[in-house]
Amino acid sequence: MKFNIALLAGDGIGPEVISQAVKVSDAIAKKFNHEITWTPALTGACAIDAVGVPYPDETHEICMKADAVLFGAIGHPKYDNDPKATVRPEQGLLLMRKKLGLFANVRPTFTFPSLIDNSPLKRERIEGTDLIFLRELTGGIYFGEKGRKDDGETAFDTCTYTRVEVQRLAKKGFELAMTRSKRLCCVDKANVLETSRLWRETVQAMEKEYPEVEVSYEFVDAVAMRLVQWPNSYDVLITENLFGDILTDEASVISGSMGLMPSASVGEHTSLYEPIHGSYPQATGLDIANPLATVLSAAMMFEDAFGLKDEAEAIRAVVNKSLELGIVTEDLASKGAKAYKTSEVGDWLVANL
Amino acid sequence: MKFNIALLAGDGIGPEVISQAVKVSDAIAKKFNHEITWTPALTGACAIDAVGVPYPDETHEICMKADAVLFGAIGHPKYDNDPKATVRPEQGLLLMRKKLGLFANVRPTFTFPSLIDNSPLKRERIEGTDLIFLRELTGGIYFGEKGRKDDGETAFDTCTYTRVEVQRLAKKGFELAMTRSKRLCCVDKANVLETSRLWRETVQAMEKEYPEVEVSYEFVDAVAMRLVQWPNSYDVLITENLFGDILTDEASVISGSMGLMPSASVGEHTSLYEPIHGSYPQATGLDIANPLATVLSAAMMFEDAFGLKDEAEAIRAVVNKSLELGIVTEDLASKGAKAYKTSEVGDWLVANL
């Protein structure tokens, strides 16, 4: 098969981790007789520096034409802590999600047996955790009307959802639950918010189309608790954009392997794969960042975007092997053991595929 | 001194745990020569059942006249999972907060040495944790305009904040930080929300009035992570209503002693003290619920509402003693050890004050 992949390395450690995923993907393509064309494009702070906007039209066109997008990370400290900055890297991210119609962010949290003791949680709490959040990504308070009134003394943000937006996200949740343990948890704040009541009534109405799926409804504050107490009690969770932002990040640290968690954003025009970690500016250029989340994101791309399960499994297998053998970057290296460089981990994965 | 305390026992286990706090408060009053008048009033599901509304005017008048309010818990399963119910116990809670002007919810999370192994977190992660959230409680998306458009197909909620609302909450945060380690963390989502940008710029402008306080700004998703990773790195945190709802609940479980965490809500007209746990409907009437969070809320009341530090310390001391000696309800009892009843724990505290 032939693929055209848009390559958005982004800022900070983005380019370094993306390089490893490219190496591994190319090696897999060679092994399984595929042909990948990578088309690099600018986004984030580097795009602002180069052309003044964080998600240039040219980048958008490249993504729209691509079979999938592989994304690194964006963000730069020079844009932080300035509430009045008018152009920010994050705007590029939001614009990209909206323009590409990436309405569902797929965020798995799972554990690696060899890393379980890295978790801040006790072993018995975290063992067996394997959950997936589907976060709505192109609606809600992120994209509603916002602004100031009364000479800037009053600020407002509007959270809006339509039934159709809820349905298309929930549909993905039901379908995903059918391929797993058939349990779906709808996370909302229906005791307070009208948008949450729309979510809950829409999901309730869909239950009869999926009679095998057992649906539960939980308030966002309760889920924030149970994720720490009994993360292994969850399977598939669906939620709106802002709740998803908070809860998926909370979920990502319980496994103790944040540097390893991949993600996908899927939707109308294409799909995008990215590590969940940030641009880690302090490590830029040091060749020390953990590339595995990006490599595992490429595995998700092979499986979900191209339907190539064997290729994905081959990548996951070699990643597991590297973890077991301790061919890892400094964040995962045991005390006294050698810490490998970002590029060395990538090379090892390619050599051992 | 003489105090008039409004007593809102509420639903579920509310009345059982409140009774123990009343017993302990009366015993303390006797010991220190104070006189307490308790004025019971209805709120929550029991108020709906009795008079059709969850926060009756009569209850409001009793609270307004009181020197402080001691509150149990509200909520009943018959009102859950029904997004269309028009009268809900939670509305009573929100109305009460608004009408009493309780704009700052004070939510400490701390550990008890004897209970540290109850935490879902590893000992080295949780040890030393002693943080306080100040959650804004009468503004934001909880109280903004909400409703439906397009024949009910679109729902919206509005989050609004004024500079004055932010200032009065932040002022409490700065003042609290001055009495502690002089570190204040402002939690927002200023990379996305206009209300968060107002929060951040308002707090930034106040920094010069408190030159000794070291202020940090963190995004809500980052805090959701760090609370699990390094809770002991925080001291005082301030945040808006919805973020506070989620994060304070997350914080409450990390200590492993949720049944022990008290809270206060302070503001314009009076102050209210309540355990952070819910109404725990399954345990209603069984005399098994842990009364300590309510007893410790009464201690906060003595200290903060009445300025009686010795009285508060005496309550805390006897609670600590009960924990050390294992005079505890079933949620805290060690395997094989006797679990005491709610009322037995209360009696023991009174006898050992």
Ligand SMILES: CC(C)[C@H](C(=O)O)[C@@H](O)C(=O)O
């Ligand atoms: C950078 C920020 C705008 C973004 C979000 O809030 O969606 C990030 O936190 C994420 O989760 O991808």
Ligand SMILES: CC(C)[C@H](C(=O)O)[C@@H](O)C(=O)O
């Ligand atoms: C019951 C609910 C309306 C309430 C809230 O969201 O404020 C509760 O979760 C709380 O934190 O006191």
